[in-house]
Amino acid sequence: MTEQRFSRRRLIAVSGAALAVPAVARAQDVPAAAPLHRRNTMSFVPQNWQDHFDGLGIAAIVADTTSRALHFWSGDGETYKVYPTSVPRTDELTKRGYTEIVRKRVGPDWTPTPNMLKEDPTLEYMPPGPGNPLGTHAMYLSWPAYLIHGTHDTRKIGRQSSSGCIGLYNHMVEELFAMAPVGTQVRII
Template sequence: MYFYPSILQTYSITINTSSRTLTLFKNGQWFKSYPIAVGKPSTPTPKGTYTIVNKAVNPGGPFGVRWLGLSIPHYGIHGTNNPASIGKAVSNGCVRMYNKDIIELFNIVPIGTTVKII
């Protein structure tokens, strides 16, 4: 009898709005962290626990090259056409990433991934 380890990986994301970092966990363990931009004081990134509900390639405009839509309507994690904004609190509430980083994240996480914003 052979034992086949599960090839299913479980991913989760924690977004820390204070440190402006997005941390990706794989099977509950730290996997990678990325610098991000978050919402400005007048339109803060909403704290809470959400899930990724949709994904889009080349959504256009200020959203850069990829979009990961969250279960809170009108909010997502996306690339940017303004890379100088990364590390700042400047968005309308979404989480911005460098385009190279959102491509990497987009290719790793499936729809249904938990996203915790603290």
């Protein structure tokens, strides 16, 4: 009878193989048509502009707070884009319905609202720049204090993290800013 030696390397190799077997076995059970990712925190739900507007007008935006996605259609219907967003932290902060872009600004400054100051009295006015919560571009909606804007804090995208606004990565809001003119119809759902 030969004596078998157990080394640390052999123990690690055998343990790794034993742990891999259930994963390989589970992979065999996945149907061929299954999506490549099972868990996507920003599970985009496709939208059709016809479900929300009578016509495209000069352009149309649907901000879906459930899937945390902003859908954009150009007025001619040729351009359709979907962007990941941050959404309001709570339902109480979420305003839903129809509005439109009434003003746009590159390098927006930021002033906390009275409700924000109640929550955090240390907040202060911020000029444009890296610390500004509105990022590099802002599109103001017809509802006071509600915007579609960028953010320097990229951790917020895909999360319930805003005080009511719809936030995008700066490079994405810059692209949207160039495509969505003042008067673009917006629906928040």
